[in-house]
Amino acid sequence: MGKKVKTFEQQCIAINNQLKAEPKGETAKAIYRRTMGAYPVYRTWHRKLIHYCSECGGGFEWIGQKECPHCHVKFTDAPRQYQRREVMYHMELEAKGDIQLTRVYRAERWTQYGRKSYTDVWEVGRFFYAPNGERRVFARSVQGLSPYYDAFSRWSPITIRREGRHMSWAAEMRYNLSMNTYHVRSLTQQWKYKNIPELMKEYDNDTSVLRVIAYPWAETLLKTGQEAMFRHMVRNHEIMPKGTEHAFKICSRHHYVINDPTLWMDTIALLKYLHMDTHNPKFVCPEDLRALHQQLLERKWKVDDRRAERARITRMENEMKRKAEQDKKYAEMIENWPKHFGNLLSLNLQSTNLDIRPLQSIDEFKQEGDTMHHCVYAMGYYDYNKKPNCLILSAKDGEGKRLATIEYNTKDFSIVQCRAACNQVPERDEEIRGLINSNTATIKKLVTESIRKSA
Known part of the structure; x- marks a missing residue:
């Protein structure tokens, strides 16, 4: 059997495991520190404006000097306001066979009045590029709660990180940092042919160039x-x-x-x-590209309008068809209503100043819902196909005033709910429930007769 070929990601993982994130020596730190340049820093100290060197921290009076009077470093920039920390990203290009490796280092310079600046350089991530342009990112973790996209965790491991179109713009930018300088150790033959160093200088060392040019x-x-x-x-x-x-x-x-x-x-x-x-x-x-674009855009609007009109007509036809089916089903339900409930519609429970009877038709359901301001009609309690064991009763006083609407389960012979107007608890709730429960035997008899009659 032939030897199994490793995928690009497997090759990247193998190379990453062989690399060590060793700290830079003092010589490399000095080189990175020089790339940041030197300049006077001004701040207020005991209500007095003072200047000090960003390299040695020595204070002096600023009168337009071109170099520090203490360490004699040449200033490369104009004076800046107090800035304790600076951050720059640097890149090294190194070939690993056909795979191009980009190692990114983060250089931090700490400046303080009266003290020499301190520089720390540590590796942030590694970008692997295949000859066909595919990329894999190995980097330290980013602090999730930080508002800054480049807030890398100093002591986290360098491991593979996922990126793609599904990620947000900020997440994508975490690994597309702007580089200030770079060092070329080696390039693959393909990248030598494409003059990568010159191209990187032209585009300010943007790492996106490496992804695109592949x-x-x-x-x-x-x-x-x-x-x-x-x-x-x-x-x-x-x-x-x-x-x-x-x-x-x-x-x-x-x-x-x-x-x-x-x-x-x-x-x-x-x-x-x-x-x-x-x-x-x-x-x-x-x-004229702009004129053609506008012409095509207006044509697209017309096409979209025609499509929207066709979709509207289709929705209207479907709605009419659905309504016709509902009307047919509703008409059949009205016709079969007495047959379905049978003798149950003759139920009449009475006591002192109290009369409880079933709703006789779907029209009475609508009247009950409109008068009592609840959902007995809107939620389709009349639909015996959806609610086969549901019997709706209406309780009235001696003068015919509606007191409550009761949902009764004809399967287990129990009261499901008893509601007054606006779904409130009826004033005579116990009396209504007592009258219904005391006539359970009568209701059972009527249910049995209705089932025997329908069969």
Whole structure:
């Protein structure tokens, strides 16, 4: 059997396990410290404005000096207000076979009045790039509750981190840091051919360049002068949209330079949406891109309006069909109502100034719900298909005033609920319940007769 080939992720994990996150020595720290530059720092001390050097911390009176009077370091920047800590990210490029490895280091310089600055350098993450542009991120964990996207945890392990389109913009930016300087140890043969060091300098060492340039079409964009499109891809760390490769080739053949990438890509998307020819140079390489985009956009609006109208008509037809089915079902229920309940509708429970009877029709359900202001009709308590064991009773006094609506279960012969107006507890609740429970035998007899009659 042949040897099993490792996947790109497995190769990255193996390489990451071999690497050690060793702290930088004093020589490397001095190099990183020099990249931050030196400048005077001003602050108020005992109500007096003082300046001190960002390197040695020595105080002096600022009169426009170009170097520190104590350590004689040359100032590379104008005076800044009190700043205790500075952070810079640095990058090292190193080849591991066909895989390009990018190691990112975080340099922190601590400055304090009267003390020499202290520099700490530690590794933040490792980015692995495959020849086909695939990327894997190995980094330290980010403090989840921190408002800053680059708040890496100093002592957490460097392990694989997931990223993708499903993540938020802030989560994606955690691993696309702006680098200030870098060191090239080695490059793969493919990246040497693409002049990565020069390209990184041109794009301010943005790590998104490394992700984009790994794809073959990215090199084509640069060679054909499509710098605006390439810069757009780098800025948004995107790959080429699927199905647009032929459009770029048409632009190259006709020497058409895309100066507005976002508008051009939206135009191609509109052409696809409208099922128009994306191989036609008239549309792919327009003389007036903005006018073509507006024309296609207005056409899309008309198409959307027609689709919306068709959808509205379909919804209306479905609603009418559903209503017709409901009306038919409702009519059948009204017709079969007396047959379903049978002798139960003749139930009449009476006592002193109290009369309890079943609701005789669906119209009475509506009257009961409107008068008592509850949901006996709205929630379909009349539907014996959904509620086969439900019998609704109405309790009235001697003058015919409605006192309560009762739901009675004809299967276990129990009162489910007894509600007055607005679902409140009836004033004569105990009396109503007592009258119904005392006539359970009568209700059982009527239920038995109704079942025998329906059979």
